[in-house]
Amino acid sequence: MDGRKTMLQFAFAVFSGALLLNSPAMAEGVAEPGEPTLEDCTKALQDGRDKANKISAKSLSRYFAERFLQNAEAEAGNGEFDGCLEYAEKAIDEIDNRWHWLAPGETFRVMTPTGYMELRGDDR
Amino acid sequence: MLPRSKIIMLTAASASLAMVGATTANADNGNDRNNNSVVHHRDAPNPYVAGDMHNHNTCTDGSVSVGYALDRILGSGTAAAGGPNFDIDWFTLGNHGGSGNRDCRFSDTSAAVPGETTTYWNNTLGQTIDGITIGSLKGTPSGSGNNRVMWRWQNIQEIEWPYIVRRSQQYNKVVIEGLEWIVPGHEHADVGVITGQNPRGRHVGSADNMAKFEYLYDRNDNDLIGPVDESGNSVWAGKISNAGLVGDNAHQKAVTAVTWLQSHYPLSSYVVPTHSERQGPFSSTGNAGYNIEHFRDLNNAGPTVAFGIESPGHFAEGGVNGGSGSYGSGAVGGGTYGMQGIYTAKIGGLWDGMLGEGRNFFIYVSSDWHSRGSFGARDTSTTADFWPGEYTKLYVPNSNYDSQDGHDDDHGGDGKRSDKRHGNGQGNDGSDFESRDVVDGMRQGNSYSVNADIIGPDMVFRARGPHGDWKTMGETLVVDPGDMITLEMAVTVPTKNNSPYGFNNPLLEQLGISQPLNKPYLDHIDLITGNITGVIAPGAPGYAVPNAAGTAGEAIVYNPSTKIAKQVATSSMTETRNRDGSSRFTFTTRMKAGSTPFYIRTRGTNLPPATPNATDGEGNPLLDKNNVNVVCADPACPSHLGKVNNTLRVTNDVQAWSNVWFYANPIFVRPANQPKLLVERNAELAERLADRH
Numbered sequence: 097m098d099g100r101k102t103m104l105q106f107a108f109a110v111f112s113g114a115l116l117l118n119s120p121a122m123a124e125g126v127a128e129p130g131e132p133t134l135e136d137c138t139k140a141l142q143d144g145r146d147k148a149n150k151i152s153a154k155s156l157s158r159y160f161a162e163r164f165l166q167n168a169e170a171e172a173g174n175g176e177f178d179g180c181l182e183y184a185e186k187a188i189d190e191i192d193n194r195w196h197w198l199a200p201g202e203t204f205r206v207m208t209p210t211g212y213m214e215l216r217g218d219d220r
Numbered sequence: 221m222l223p224r225s226k227i228i229m230l231t232a233a234s235a236s237l238a239m240v241g242a243t244t245a246n247a248d249n250g251n252d253r254n255n256n257s258v259v260h261h262r263d264a265p266n267p268y269v270a271g272d273m274h275n276h277n278t279c280t281d282g283s284v285s286v287g288y289a290l291d292r293i294l295g296s297g298t299a300a301a302g303g304p305n306f307d308i309d310w311f312t313l314g315n316h317g318g319s320g321n322r323d324c325r326f327s328d329t330s331a332a333v334p335g336e337t338t339t340y341w342n343n344t345l346g347q348t349i350d351g352i353t354i355g356s357l358k359g360t361p362s363g364s365g366n367n368r369v370m371w372r373w374q375n376i377q378e379i380e381w382p383y384i385v386r387r388s389q390q391y392n393k394v395v396i397e398g399l400e401w402i403v404p405g406h407e408h409a410d411v412g413v414i415t416g417q418n419p420r421g422r423h424v425g426s427a428d429n430m431a432k433f434e435y436l437y438d439r440n441d442n443d444l445i446g447p448v449d450e451s452g453n454s455v456w457a458g459k460i461s462n463a464g465l466v467g468d469n470a471h472q473k474a475v476t477a478v479t480w481l482q483s484h485y486p487l488s489s490y491v492v493p494t495h496s497e498r499q500g501p502f503s504s505t506g507n508a509g510y511n512i513e514h515f516r517d518l519n520n521a522g523p524t525v526a527f528g529i530e531s532p533g534h535f536a537e538g539g540v541n542g543g544s545g546s547y548g549s550g551a552v553g554g555g556t557y558g559m560q561g562i563y564t565a566k567i568g569g570l571w572d573g574m575l576g577e578g579r580n581f582f583i584y585v586s587s588d589w590h591s592r593g594s595f596g597a598r599d600t601s602t603t604a605d606f607w608p609g610e611y612t613k614l615y616v617p618n619s620n621y622d623s624q625d626g627h628d629d630d631h632g633g634d635g636k637r638s639d640k641r642h643g644n645g646q647g648n649d650g651s652d653f654e655s656r657d658v659v660d661g662m663r664q665g666n667s668y669s670v671n672a673d674i675i676g677p678d679m680v681f682r683a684r685g686p687h688g689d690w691k692t693m694g695e696t697l698v699v700d701p702g703d704m705i706t707l708e709m710a711v712t713v714p715t716k717n718n719s720p721y722g723f724n725n726p727l728l729e730q731l732g733i734s735q736p737l738n739k740p741y742l743d744h745i746d747l748i749t750g751n752i753t754g755v756i757a758p759g760a761p762g763y764a765v766p767n768a769a770g771t772a773g774e775a776i777v778y779n780p781s782t783k784i785a786k787q788v789a790t791s792s793m794t795e796t797r798n799r800d801g802s803s804r805f806t807f808t809t810r811m812k813a814g815s816t817p818f819y820i821r822t823r824g825t826n827l828p829p830a831t832p833n834a835t836d837g838e839g840n841p842l843l844d845k846n847n848v849n850v851v852c853a854d855p856a857c858p859s860h861l862g863k864v865n866n867t868l869r870v871t872n873d874v875q876a877w878s879n880v881w882f883y884a885n886p887i888f889v890r891p892a893n894q895p896k897l898l899v900e901r902n903a904e905l906a907e908r909l910a911d912r913h
Binding site: 130131156159160163166167170171173174175176178179182186189193195196197198199202203204206207208209210217 | 280281282283302316318319320321322328330332333334335336367369440499505506507539540541543546548590591593594595596598599603604859860862863866
């Protein structure tokens with residue numbers, strides 16, 4: 097299996113779901129002053145995507161960040177905009193600090209619907 | 221033949237206790253009907269059964285479909301598409317209130333379940349899928365395109381309930397439709413209303429009462445229509461709009477909701493605030509956490525309904541910046557401590573403050589399952605959550621456990637189960653265990669919470685005086701001042717847990733202890749005592765206590781009399797090897813009753829006192845964020861752990877499998893010349909309510 101190609105395909109499928117929050121007609125919240133809104137969430141998601149797109153698609157940090165952004169989107173779909181912001185912040189922190197990376201010889205493997213996707217170091 | 225239990229002295233008990241001399245005599249196991257022996261025959265039914273009441277699917281913010289989740293949680297062996305099933309004994313589907321935009325008959329693409337892709341209600345209206353047809357999204361329209369949402373009350377009625385009926389019959393297990401209530405003014409709470417739910421019965425009933433509560437009282441449910449009759453009129457009257465509700469006003473809506481449950485479903489519902497430290501202290505201008513006065517308000521409003529607190533799930537979320545339990549630095553306490561929030565982890569903390577009033581206020585644990593973070597639903601590693609039954613187990617009494625096995629059917633109780641007959645039955649298969657047993661066990665406090673299978677389903681924790689029956693968790697032992705109290709404890713440490721990792725625990729490696737992560741290990745058990753000084757009236761000094769975010773919140777002491785009265789190392793207990801390789805540990809201790817009521821609770825861990833970066837010198841858990849200071853150096857350490865200075869650190873699921881605890885609810889002790897405790901009065905209230913219904 098071509099790990100890089102599979103990873104890119106998988107990442108695209110996963111990440112494409114995160115692009116669905118552009119509609120302003122999200123579930124009507126009764127956001128009180130100071131509480132996060134859909135707009136805050138949408139902006140945070142876009143910031144996270146912009147950050148993630150700037151680093152290599154082979155990067156384990158990018159993979160982690162994109163998964164955080166997916167979590168953020170799921171929170172928003174449930175009307176939990178505070179949770180959305182928290183996960184978006186985690187994505188940005190991941191990209192900024194590269195907490196996850198693969199040294200030479202290290203591998204990261206995750207199941208896909210048809211097999212598995214694998215990343216191999218060095219991805220820094 | 222009964223094993224001899226070592227007699228271990230309670231050397232530092234509360235002020236009401238006096239030390240007595242050690243004795244080598246075995247504890248008298250007695251012949252009364254409340255004798256729940258420390259012996260457990262391994263081929264007999266377990267005294268307790270494991271469950272989970274807080275978890276999610278794609279109906280809200282989870283990652284897998286309703287049906288897929290139930291199959292993985294309730295089934296045994298390996299799932300058809302791969303991945304282990306977790307064969308939990310009972311299950312409550314406790315999903316968020318509010319709304320959701322995904323069609324939860326499908327898993328999310330991110331879960332990597334074969335054949336499943338993220339699907340929205342907007343894509344499937346009018347289609348029959350899994351035998352369920354959703355013709356329209358009911359109530360106040362909200363959202364457009366793929367962001368059109370289904371309000372959760374409709375989802376509970378038309379999606380989750382049909383799946384619960386099917387799966388409870390398929391697996392012949394207790395399955396309950398619950399809710400993670402987004403509480404007005406506060407964080408979240410687990411809620412269940414079992415009245416009407418009879419999924420294994422001839423008439424399966426409905427989850428309409430659960431749905432109605434969600435519609436009326438959830439902070440994120442802003443639908444103002446709800447279900448309608450043939451004339452188009454709303455059928456659920458009495459909704460208080462969430463608009464403009466913050467702080468104390470919102471809190472009053474929460475109190476109203478609990479009052480409603482107490483009035484309508486006093487023995488068949490519960491409210492258990494969850495991850496209650498996460499959002500920091502209560503905010504008078506928003507919707508955030510809880511202070512102790514709010515728990516007191518809820519317990520006052522719902523004495524047989526609002527009886528506890530749940531520790532956080534999300535056990536594998538801890539990264540290099542902390543985050544286990546999904547607790548950030550702004551949480552009260554600044555994070556988790558031994559995978560508990562500070563309210564329950566701290567000796568003398570908020571939980572002890574509630575117990576110090578003699579309240580019926582108990583602790584529980586659940587998974588808060590959403591996803592496996594950077595992994596798919598079938599992977600065995602996780603950077604976020606564990607499946608229900610994989611890591612956390614909430615044990616409640618098993619009504620199928622009876623004296624024919626040489627044991628008692630009451631688990632040391634004193635007849636409290638008499639209200640069972642008034643609950644809402646569901647079994648029609650000869651099994652005695654029913655949904656009302658789950659609620660009864662929780663309400664009575666006869667339950668304990670276990671992570672990583674550090675102990676099994678047959679814990680004994682009981683006490684008795686020179687006369688009368690054993691009393692167990694949630695019960696009150698009445699003695700005369702000066703009486704000798706015998707306390708007995710037994711736990712089984714299983715041979716394995718669900719960890720996929722066979723390398724040694726990095727936290728224990730610091731001490732030269734080699735212990736594989738997939739083999740449970742119990743280092744010691746703490747017996748914790750605190751004095752009971754009586755109920756504080758609303759508005760009286762001490763009823764409200766200032767709270768604080770972050771590590772400042774760790775310093776707050778609510779019951780200064782609380783202490784670790786005795787720490788019992790497993791090496792000093794009597795060990796009996798079972799045929800399956802597991803070990804049964806037993807011990808007995810004695811104490812002399814004083815003139816002040818008190819309680820005894822217990823916890824245990826795999827971590828010795830003074831484990832660097834994990835426990836202090838007395839054995840209390842440190843802020844779990846400190847675990848990141850420990851390198852995971854084994855060649856088998858997985859690559860998904862966070863790295864600092866080019867080394868893998870004890871984070872995520874490796875942290876959770878390394879830092880393992882159990883907690884049990886307290887036994888109360890009252891001198892006979894003292895007035896009854898609130899926990900006793902509320903238990904009697906439950907008895908009266910049972911007799912009345």
